[in-house]
Amino acid sequence: MMTPTTPKLRLLEQWSRAVADIAAAQRGPSFVPALLASVKRLVDFDFVMVFAYAGTARPLTLADTLDAQRHGIIAEDYADGPFLLDPFFRLVEEGRRTGCYRLHDIAPDHFRRSEYFRIHYGRTGIGEEIGVFFDIGGGLTGVTSFGRWDSSPPITRADLDLLRALEPAIGALCAAHWSNLHARREPPQPRTAQPSLASLTLREREIITMVLRGHSTESIAMQLGISPGTVKIHRKNIYRKLKVSTQAELFAAFLGHPPDAYSPRDMAEAPQIPQHRRKSR
Template sequence: MRVDFDALFQSIDHLIELEKADDKAVGAPLTGLLSSLVDFDFVVIFAYRGEQRPIDLYSTFDPQQYHVYVSLYQDGPYLLDPFYRTACAQQQGVWRMRDLAPDRFFASEYYRNYYIQTGLAEEVGFFIPMEEGVTVVVSLMRTEVRGAFRPPELAMLRKTEAVVARIIRKFWGSLSPRFDAAQTKAARTGQGGAVAERAWANRNLTHREKSIIELVLQGHSSESIGLRLGVATGTIKVHRRNIYRKLGISSQAQLMSLYLGSLK
């Protein structure tokens, strides 16, 4: 691992010169700063607030990649993303996807139906909690060709956490008005309200059953769900059979299809 000091100082200079700037003017030098320290294939910066559709602040994707990594993601899969769940909890830090993923994540329908399309070997995120429930996540992505981040690279990224957080808070410190505007627009088009409630409305499901569905689709095993909810594994399996019966399905693949279809 070798630091590109020329690129590092050039990126810092750009950021110092900025006063007020649009998303791209901030995202580009921030990406340059991070890429001078470690190699990665893509970067995407999302802002999250509750269940609202994430705001894509900046990315380095071409149009085809943008469709998979951003547009499809915003259509509903974000609700099952471990990064989204951590952002909602407003946990600050630098984490790999594998650090946050449930025990059955890599066998989940979310992984098989959406995440595998990205072709990523690893994703590392800077999580920066903001005011009014907003969290900004800077995701650095590596494809299978480049492979996972090595321990020295992760250590380097963690050393930059405070600097990245200061940059994010300086330029994107007031994102609530953008979320408010999006919420108002969604309400006008009849898409307001809690997303999970819309997904399972009029399905004759109990609150506990809805909670179990969310955890199943995120990639939790029955054992993991039981530990989280404080009930026996056998009880969770009974709930799952009842859920499938009520929904008229017989597999997790059908559950995922039903879930994503209900969010459109």
Template sequence: MVIDLERLFQALSPLISGEPMDDQAVGSTFRRLMSTLMSFDYVVVFAYRGKERPIDLYSTFDAKDHVLFVSLYQAGPYLLDPFYHAACAPKPGVWRMRELAPDRFFSSEYYRTYYVQTGLAEEVGFFVPVSDQVTVVLSLMRREATGAFSGVEFALLRKVEPLVAALVRHHWGELDRRFDAALARTGRSRRKAVHPPADGVWQHLNLTEREAAIIELVLQGHSSESIGLKLGISTGTVKVHRRNVYRKLGISSQTQLLSLYIKNLGH
């Protein structure tokens, strides 16, 4: 794809002017900037703060796709998303989904029952921390028919990352206030919104903190070996905990586990 310098300079003009812009204008500026460099099918921008419901800042989906990519995602599946976990780490820069995904992500129940519905060949994200707690992730998505981003295209995205980060920090630098306002509307406190696993979705199912941590990593797509490395325990210990959890919950499959997880997110 030949870069259209005239369109590129036009896309950069809002940055140069320094005028404050709303979410739609910032998102559109980002989309126009990226479209001068390469093709893609969708753009979506989320802001993340801990386990709180992500803020949908901008997207290019039609009404049907918006339900899947935004509304359903915000209802709970984001907690299993590799992009969400990278945002919480945080991991600034530009990342491909497959670089961040756990070793068994593409065979996980979350991938089979939710992510595969998106029909995406690849998702690439710009990760921009804007405060100690908030990270904005700007995603470029390509459908299977379009194909993945090439190595040359990804290298170009890395080169433009400082400009994207400047755009985000200039116009979306006060997102903590919006998260606080969203919590206030629900009547919840920040303390209740940010909790360890044992006090979260598994609390009323009487899982220990260690069991809850292991089972959430299972749902994210980590193998027993990967979980052991992350938690500093043996693979055998992970498997014992997993069997105990399945017996305690009266289930026998990851499909049932994911169903319980989604069902109890609102508790």
């Protein structure tokens, strides 16, 4: 007589098969697609991106499942400088090497109003991301980002809990796949401050970064231990020194790019993202 299959047993069976598929793809070009397909056995995502960070040097784009046009906009443009404003990068800066974090849980209070959000998310159709951190070694921290387009259902607490349960295995598999990366890459070149920011004090540079990351005046004041009025004075001085009047111009000055370097028109020729919303499971 066959033993009835319980939900827990079915879940374990699916993940066991998934790990077998990922392990079979280790060190090969199909590793990341296999990783996404395996995770989708348990929780649905539309795409995956993997970056490696070493201080403020330009991050390495290790792999992704994006089409060529979105790869250029989401991965390459991001690595050119906007990554400095990324909530995932901020956690790496703070010393996180492992863990599983949902973007909207770690983002600043005014993140969706920030220029970074408009540039990196508003023009690409990314809805939500969950980042799995792993230690590659040699000063490199990897982040495997599982994402959904904004036309897909939102990530639920159950989705997050499930991915957090898988995080130790995902992190270990990714770390093993890229374990010798630090031994065969060029030493990272630290990113130098933009000449346009030379007139700013260290505190003003700190505040401009927090503004562009999406912190409100109140959030900046609380984190820096100063009054909201003092934050406003600093912001006024920053805008005056940089000769800018909008956050878009401030963003461009921070990165050293022309003000119109990033435009929603960049996505005009990109493949269309389906606009129907998939039914929640």
